[in-house]
Amino acid sequence: MNALFNCISQYHPISIPAWEVLSEALTQVELPKNSFLVREGMVCNNLYFLERGCLRGYYNNQDGKEVTYWFGFENNFITSFYSFISRKPGIENIQVLEDSTLWGISFETLNQLFDQHHDLERLVRIINEQYYIRLEERLMAMQFKTARERYEQLLGTSPHILQRIPLGQIASYLGISQETLSRIRSQV
Amino acid sequence: MNALFNCISQYHPISIPAWEVLSEALTQVELPKNSFLVREGMVCNNLYFLERGCLRGYYNNQDGKEVTYWFGFENNFITSFYSFISRKPGIENIQVLEDSTLWGISFETLNQLFDQHHDLERLVRIINEQYYIRLEERLMAMQFKTARERYEQLLGTSPHILQRIPLGQIASYLGISQETLSRIRSQV
DNA sequence: ACTTTCTTTTGACAATTGTCAAAAAAGGAA
DNA sequence: TTCCTTTTTTGACAATTGTCAAAAGAAAGT
Numbered sequence: 001m002n003a004l005f006n007c008i009s010q011y012h013p014i015s016i017p018a019w020e021v022l023s024e025a026l027t028q029v030e031l032p033k034n035s036f037l038v039r040e041g042m043v044c045n046n047l048y049f050l051e052r053g054c055l056r057g058y059y060n061n062q063d064g065k066e067v068t069y070w071f072g073f074e075n076n077f078i079t080s081f082y083s084f085i086s087r088k089p090g091i092e093n094i095q096v097l098e099d100s101t102l103w104g105i106s107f108e109t110l111n112q113l114f115d116q117h118h119d120l121e122r123l124v125r126i127i128n129e130q131y132y133i134r135l136e137e138r139l140m141a142m143q144f145k146t147a148r149e150r151y152e153q154l155l156g157t158s159p160h161i162l163q164r165i166p167l168g169q170i171a172s173y174l175g176i177s178q179e180t181l182s183r184i185r186s187q188v
Numbered sequence: 189m190n191a192l193f194n195c196i197s198q199y200h201p202i203s204i205p206a207w208e209v210l211s212e213a214l215t216q217v218e219l220p221k222n223s224f225l226v227r228e229g230m231v232c233n234n235l236y237f238l239e240r241g242c243l244r245g246y247y248n249n250q251d252g253k254e255v256t257y258w259f260g261f262e263n264n265f266i267t268s269f270y271s272f273i274s275r276k277p278g279i280e281n282i283q284v285l286e287d288s289t290l291w292g293i294s295f296e297t298l299n300q301l302f303d304q305h306h307d308l309e310r311l312v313r314i315i316n317e318q319y320y321i322r323l324e325e326r327l328m329a330m331q332f333k334t335a336r337e338r339y340e341q342l343l344g345t346s347p348h349i350l351q352r353i354p355l356g357q358i359a360s361y362l363g364i365s366q367e368t369l370s371r372i373r374s375q376v
Numbered sequence: 377a378c379t380t381t382c383t384t385t386t387g388a389c390a391a392t393t394g395t396c397a398a399a400a401a402a403g404g405a406a
Numbered sequence: 407t408t409c410c411t412t413t414t415t416t417g418a419c420a421a422t423t424g425t426c427a428a429a430a431g432a433a434a435g436t
Contacts, residue, residue: 085317118306125313129273142330143363175331
């Protein structure tokens with residue numbers, strides 16, 4: 001739980017009482033490789049903090065292909081965002097790529113904590129904003145950069161991804177075919 | 189200001205006192221077509237609500253080309269998000285595409301209001317979340333749909349954009365060249 | 377070591393999209 | 407209207423990326 005505390009503190013330090021109620025509300029979840037945290041069609045009721053391991057979010061498109069649109073690593077917050085926020089079933093699957101340790105809190109509990117501790121709601125607002133900025137950067141790359149540029153950007157910002165994730169999933173994440181990524185990689 | 193009140197209420201109804209301090213804190217801004225709300229290199233200190241008119245956010249890429257990455261219409265919240273949140277200069281320009289009426293609030297004032305009215309911070313958290321979901325949808329379209337599919341999706345969700353915005357800017361927004369968009373359009 | 381399975385690479389070819397240049401069309405100003 | 411400017415369309419061609427199929431390589435299990 002230290003990792004979470006440290007992570008939170010980088011976004012917005014919270015009061016000790018707020019941290020106490022939060023840490024009491026968290027449930028530890030251990031999941032083995034290849035299991036699923038979230039399945040399409042269900043409402044995702046929990047927000048998670050990933051302490052150890054790695055995950056990916058993907059969905060199945062019309063052609064029956066898996067489309068990976070994010071990876072989660074240590075110290076990332078994880079949820080099926082659309083479903084968690086809208087309280088509706090989502091199309092997203094969250095798969096465990098390495099044995100993982102997470103800390104979870106339910107939507108209801110989190111919102112109760114927001115009522116009690118303004119602090120916590122501020123923390124979440126700030127975290128949301130930072131994640132929004134990251135998403136914006138990804139969108140800009142997707143909109144105006146070539147496959148090669150997107151790959152090189154990934155190399156620069158998140159080289160660890162390339163060590164830990166199969167090529168096909170990275171290609172999908174970059175919005176290109178596995179073959180194209182393989183060719184780009186051989187030409188660098 | 190009614191438009192803002194109605195818009196807010198759809199996200200999260202706030203208390204009357206909260207609305208009162210908020211509406212007192214807002215400054216009306218009128219801008220003519222082709223003027224700029226934000227210029228690259230500056231820190232964007234304000235969050236705006238667009239009551240009337242339309243705007244676009246764009247930046248100049250390495251090749252010196254304008255890259256449009258969003259449009260704002262009536263009842264949208266507008267800011268140079270990265271700059272507003274991080275308090276750093278951004279690369280974004282926000283240009284007025286039609287004579288516009290906006291209501292603005294500064295970063296400092298907004299944060300003071302957050303301290304006084306938990307309600308307002310919740311409202312902003314919720315709005316942020318909804319905007320996050322929209323961005324996620326755009327990213328998914330950009331990642332896995334063809335130019336034609338993205339255009340047709342835009343036709344379905346925001347046909348008004350096509351009436352009000354020059355083709356070149358729409359093409360840039362969709363991440364394709366103007367010529368390609370023109371050809372797609374002639375084939376539908 | 378030997379299968380078996382999964383992942384990555386390679387080749388051949390097709391489809392999509394971009395670029396450059398010019399023409400056509402539309403919109404504004406005098 | 408006429409002129410001028412901006413926007414949109416079209417053509418020809420090139421570059422990028424995708425698809426399908428097969429081979430090569432790596433990892434996991436027995």
